[in-house]
Amino acid sequence: MRLAELLECLDGCLTADVAVKETEINGIQMDSRKIIPGNIFVAITGFNMDGHRFIKDAIEKGAAAVIGEEDLELEVPYFRVADSRLALGKLASAFYHYPSRKRKVIGITGTNGKTTVSYMLKHILESAGKTVSLFGTVSYVVNKEVYKPTNTTPDALQLQGLLAQSMDEYAILEVSSHALVQSRAEGLEIDYGLFTNLSHDHLDYHQTMEKYFKVKTQMFNYLKPEGKAIVSEISDWGCRMSEELAQRKIPSLTLSDSKSTDLSIDRIKLNGITQFTVTIKGEKFKVDLPCPGLHNVYNAALAFLTAYDIGINPGQIVRALEEFPGVPGRFEMISHPNGAIFIIDYAHTRDAIEYCLHTAKQHHARQITHIYGFRGGRDASKREDMVKASSSLCDQFILTLDDLNGVPEEEMIEEMHALNSRYGYQKGLVITDRTAAIQFAWENARNGDWVFITGKGPEEYKTDFILPVSSDKEALLYLQETCAEEQVV
The missing domain is CATH 3.40.1390.10 (MurE/MurF, N-terminal domain)
Known part of the structure; x- marks a missing residue:
């Protein structure tokens, strides 16, 4: 050129x-x-x-x-x-000759739910015969080829290059607040901009919730002239987003579980199953979701509304959601031989942790254990709230190490002990080696227990631990295999 x-x-x-x-x-x-x-x-x-x-x-x-x-x-x-x-x-x-103009582009922003909504939408569209590129925390997928992600949202150069390679009809992107501040989405043109929710996170970077919210609104600057916003009004921040977009005269669709919106959710059942009904344009559709939890009801409803507006048959949407295989590292369940359930999840905010733990209660968990740590160099102001949530909703929690990112290990361990002393109430333990914490929970779990391991999801460890594994999932599979070998002996 x-x-x-x-x-x-x-x-x-x-x-x-x-x-x-x-x-x-x-x-x-x-x-x-x-x-x-x-x-x-x-x-x-x-x-x-x-x-x-x-x-x-x-x-x-x-x-x-x-x-x-x-x-x-x-x-x-x-x-x-x-x-x-x-x-x-x-x-x-x-x-790259404006590659986002050659396909439908869906951008998703919000604190929690971006990854799950993106995978749900990808599954719905592919079930309807569409081809889909995906850019997010877990992976980048272009022309069915999977790439290891560099960031939740690629830098502008990588993003435009991958979009130019794509032969897919749709592209779905998780758009993080960091990406918006750093102009990684610049040059992108979006057909649908989705907002999931907002909760306390990244305040080390944004300082206040108000500034954090304002950054999220920037994604809608990239809408194509005929583009639409789709907003979940489940939270107050969602209602704020709808007001903001209305003032900017941006066409929007909304969903809620408490009032008349473009899509409304009711008849939610979480007692051992996850079932709900959506009403859209006067028609009702019942969904039996294989992913447990109220948060996944909201994620599925957002995916439903988007796919419906795209033009996918609602019956197809329901079938796709009911067959949804889940997301690596997002409420990913692994069974203990004795009947306990271990869940790996990326949850790293109080809201996300509470969603997980409430789900275990709704499914009648006998005892709930939560294993997690704090990532170095990230928002430290949310840590106390996270421990409070675990303390109030768990029977036991174990504080352990996550990625240190340059923070001295002794400093992180000292903080974990201090928080445990303040809020442990005889429920809390500190086991600094992450794999040793997982092994402790594995060896003490009983039939009917639910054990959550949160914070990393599918990410690999950045440090070596006692077990010869590189991720939370590998740790559980290693322990599962060890149990099987012991039973054979």
Whole structure:
């Protein structure tokens, strides 16, 4: 692509001579180590590193042009912009010929439920014969090929590149608040923007719930002219989001379990089963959901409303939800040989933990045990509330290590002991080795018990523990296999 053509997306910042305008650009990079001759280098001011420091390296490797935020004079064409991150998203979209215009794009934001809703929607659409790309916490899936995720939402360059590769009719993306602040969604054009809920999380990054909410509203800036918002009004924040979108004159559909909305939920049964009825345009549809819990009722209802508006037959939607296979690391159940149930979940907020623990009570768990820890370098202000939730809803909880991310292990252990002393009430234990905590619960579980292991979901460990495993699921499968071998002996 000619440089002049590419830079049209930056609102006419190109003022160079004709020769420069005719320069051919064969790729975009924000990492100077990946530059090959003919690339354009975009210098990003990062949180840990400033890309402007590597402009010289990029030029030496053959960068044909450079974009940056500083006032510089270089031996190659250089164009100054106010925000390099915004520029990167726009450039990537233009370079790949605006790939989100070639398919239906569904963006999902909110604190909890993004992953489950995305997988439910993918399953519904594929059950109806559609092809679907997926970008989220668990994996990226394009043309049925699975990629390991770098972030919940890829950076703009990777996202636009993968969308350009995709031959799929639909693309579903989890859009995190970090991605919105960091302009990773810039250049994206969305047909449906979904809002699940909002709860206390990431306040180390956003400072206040109000700022956190305002960031979430930014996703709707990327709606196509004919795009729609779909909002769950189960929470007060959902009602706030509907009001915000109405003020901005953005067309919206809503769902609720307590009032008249585009889709309403009633006849919810959680007593050992998960069953509910949705009413939409005067018609009622009963759903028997294989995923337990009230939170999954809300997730399924949001997926139902979206698929219905897309045009999927409601009978097909019901059948797909009733056959939904679940999500890796999201309320993933593994049985103990003696009848206890172990659940792996990504829950890392008080709301998400309470959803999990209430579900166990609704299914008549004999005893509830909760194993979890706190991730270093993340929102520490929510930890006390998480321990309070466990203390009030569990028969036993075990505090253990999660990813330290540079925080000294002794500091994290000290905090766990302090919280346990304050709220343990003889229910709490501290077992610092995560796999040893899981093994303790496994060896002490009895028929009818429910044991939750939360915080990591399908993620791999970043440190070594006692058991020779790399994830919570592997730890349970290892213990399960060990039990089977002992029974054979």
